[in-house]
Amino acid sequence: MGTFQASGNFAIPADACISYQTLYQALQAFEADLHQHIHLENNILFPRAAEMEESTVAAAR
Secondary structure (H helix, E strand, O other): OOOOOHOOOOOOOOOOOOHHHHHHHHHHHHHHHHHHHHHHHHHHHHHHHHHHHHHHHHHHH
């Protein structure tokens, strides 16, 4: 199954009730936040932690 195939890529049908619309909007916002979180971990947090570990190990030698 594709990335958002189950949700129709967050497409809201024209006749969707407000609860359905709110749910899909919240899911789409959650997905965007999750991607931002993953980006920050992979590209900022983890590299900084690795640098700190390397400098700590180097200092202990």
